[in-house]
Amino acid sequence: xxxxxxxxxxxxxxxxxxxxxxxxxxxxxxxxxxxxxxxxxxxxxxxxxxxxxxxxxxxxxxxxxxxxxxxxxxxxxxxxxxxxxxxxxxxxxxxxxxxxxxxxxxxxxxxxxxxxxxxxxxxxxxxxxxxxxxxxxxxxxxxxxxxxxxxxxxxxxxxxxxxxxxxxxxxxxxxxxxxxxxxxxxxxxxxxxxxxxxxxx
DNA sequence: AATGTGGCGGGTACGGTCAC
DNA sequence: GTGACCGTACCCGCCACATT
Numbered sequence: 001x002x003x004x005x006x007x008x009x010x011x012x013x014x015x016x017x018x019x020x021x022x023x024x025x026x027x028x029x030x031x032x033x034x035x036x037x038x039x040x041x042x043x044x045x046x047x048x049x050x051x052x053x054x055x056x057x058x059x060x061x062x063x064x065x066x067x068x069x070x071x072x073x074x075x076x077x078x079x080x081x082x083x084x085x086x087x088x089x090x091x092x093x094x095x096x097x098x099x100x101x102x103x104x105x106x107x108x109x110x111x112x113x114x115x116x117x118x119x120x121x122x123x124x125x126x127x128x129x130x131x132x133x134x135x136x137x138x139x140x141x142x143x144x145x146x147x148x149x150x151x152x153x154x155x156x157x158x159x160x161x162x163x164x165x166x167x168x169x170x171x172x173x174x175x176x177x178x179x180x181x182x183x184x185x186x187x188x189x190x191x192x193x194x195x196x197x198x199x200x201x
Numbered sequence: 202a203a204t205g206t207g208g209c210g211g212g213t214a215c216g217g218t219c220a221c
Numbered sequence: 222g223t224g225a226c227c228g229t230a231c232c233c234g235c236c237a238c239a240t241t
Contacts, residue, residue: 025232027207032230058228 042066092128099124 039062046065047057049072057065102124106117 024207028231028233031208036229 039063045069095128099128 039059042065043057043062046062046069049069050065099121103121106121
């Protein structure tokens, strides 16, 4: 007995059980549609990735090709670690330039409260992007610890520092050196006598 | 704890393709 | 032509999880 036949035999007010019996096939069909839609999208992707013609690819083939495609992507990323690093460096460079712009603007704003300005720069510095996984001593912890005055470290953050998560400390890679040099650049600019309070380190 | 809901797997029907 | 095989859609029951 199909769902439609159930509908006919029941009348206008199907019970909850019968209603479910009616809905279930529709839900199932929607589900299959979702699966097939995604499979179609995957098919387009792998056809493009593997330069295939629009020949017949059954579902199992599509999944297999997708797995291979993802594995290719992963291995190519592993073989070229400089791709991510380069992007990070570009971003950090731009970030620091923006910090300088903000700093210069603050210097020209006589009405600007110096404390507020230094807090702003402090915040920007703490938010300085650094390579994944690294957390500088000045970087704010995830929760409300950012509200603490500059130079203070929340007890929880202090306890976490480095080994708090239970993981062994990361060894420093080239990404760390890049962040260091950026930090040095910021330090250098502050030493040029810009804003005296902007020295969270 | 009872009930509702969605996901999943097994079974089946149906249509297309291919070798004979 | 036809039987075997394959891929797909559908139905149904079961199960896990969420809700009341």
